[in-house]
Amino acid sequence: MHAEPQPPQAGWPRLRCLVESLAPRLSGPPPDGLGLCGCCRGPAGRDSSRCFQCDLHAELMPGMLPDVVVPVAYAVKGGEHARNLWLYKSGQPGAAAARVMLGALLMVFLADHGQCVWRRAGMTRPSHVAVIPSSRGRPGPHPLRALVAGRVALPWAPLELRSAIGKDLRNPSPDRFRTGRLPGAAVVLLDDTWTSGASAASAAAVLKLAGARQVAVIVLGRHVAAPTDHPAGSSFSPEAMPFNPERCAVHETPAVAAGPRP
Numbered sequence: 001m002h003a004e005p006q007p008p009q010a011g012w013p014r015l016r017c018l019v020e021s022l023a024p025r026l027s028g029p030p031p032d033g034l035g036l037c038g039c040c041r042g043p044a045g046r047d048s049s050r051c052f053q054c055d056l057h058a059e060l061m062p063g064m065l066p067d068v069v070v071p072v073a074y075a076v077k078g079g080e081h082a083r084n085l086w087l088y089k090s091g092q093p094g095a096a097a098a099r100v101m102l103g104a105l106l107m108v109f110l111a112d113h114g115q116c117v118w119r120r121a122g123m124t125r126p127s128h129v130a131v132i133p134s135s136r137g138r139p140g141p142h143p144l145r146a147l148v149a150g151r152v153a154l155p156w157a158p159l160e161l162r163s164a165i166g167k168d169l170r171n172p173s174p175d176r177f178r179t180g181r182l183p184g185a186a187v188v189l190l191d192d193t194w195t196s197g198a199s200a201a202s203a204a205a206v207l208k209l210a211g212a213r214q215v216a217v218i219v220l221g222r223h224v225a226a227p228t229d230h231p232a233g234s235s236f237s238p239e240a241m242p243f244n245p246e247r248c249a250v251h252e253t254p255a256v257a258a259g260p261r262p
């Protein structure tokens with residue numbers, strides 16, 4: 001992100017090695033995969049190109065949804081990636097290792113697929129970066145911000161939780177957060193885990209109300225149920241979608257990027 005991420009101290013070869021070592025144990029959405037929600041890449045509804053939650057968010061906040069949502073990988077319940085996403089902010093043994101792994105995954109993704117995300121969001125390049133505040137209202141800077149701090153040369157768009165407790169967190173609302181004025185901004189909104197998407201939808205809405213022209217959400221893990229918990233007859237299967245560091249959910253092959261053939 002000068003988009004281009006700054007070379008971190010650990011060095012790119014080490015970061016890429018880490019991602020390559022993790023990749024065989026991850027799953028991730030293939031580019032514009034069939035049967036996936038066109039927004040969050042979870043399982044799509046039977047009669048919709050989106051999942052129930054994303055359909056609901058579109059209905060509740062028309063015109064204020066993120067321009068694109070790109071999960072780096074699936075966070076399968078009980079799996080290693082889901083565990084790392086919990087561990088990295090836990091302070092428990094293994095937290096430091098989880099932070100190194102998630103930091104590598106995010107920085108390599110931004111370097112390799114940032115352009116894919118900006119293009120799909122309709123921005124030339126981002127002007128600001130923001131992290132979705134935790135709904136638990138944990139004090140201090142967000143642990144995800146610490147993962148990218150000093151590595152991303154973009155100004156931070158202010159984004160704070162307005163009220164942590166006593167609010168209905170199931171439905172999205174721009175009232176959940178506050179920000180400053182952001183006329184014409186193109187914001188990359190980072191989050192660790194996407195569960196219902198209500199906080200990302202709320203954050204995108206408040207940024208757009210503040211004047212942001214585009215909001216692109218990148219999420220480290222799109223939470224999905226464990227394979228044994230998928231409803232009978234569901235065709236959604238993360239195991240059938242191996243993570244591939246060379247492509248992303250909105251990856252375009254050169255032929256596709258060049259437009260339809262005559």
Ligand SMILES: [Zn+2]
Binds near residue numbers: 052
């Ligand atoms: Zn969805």
Ligand SMILES: [Zn+2]
Binds near residue numbers: 113117246247249250
């Ligand atoms: Zn890509």
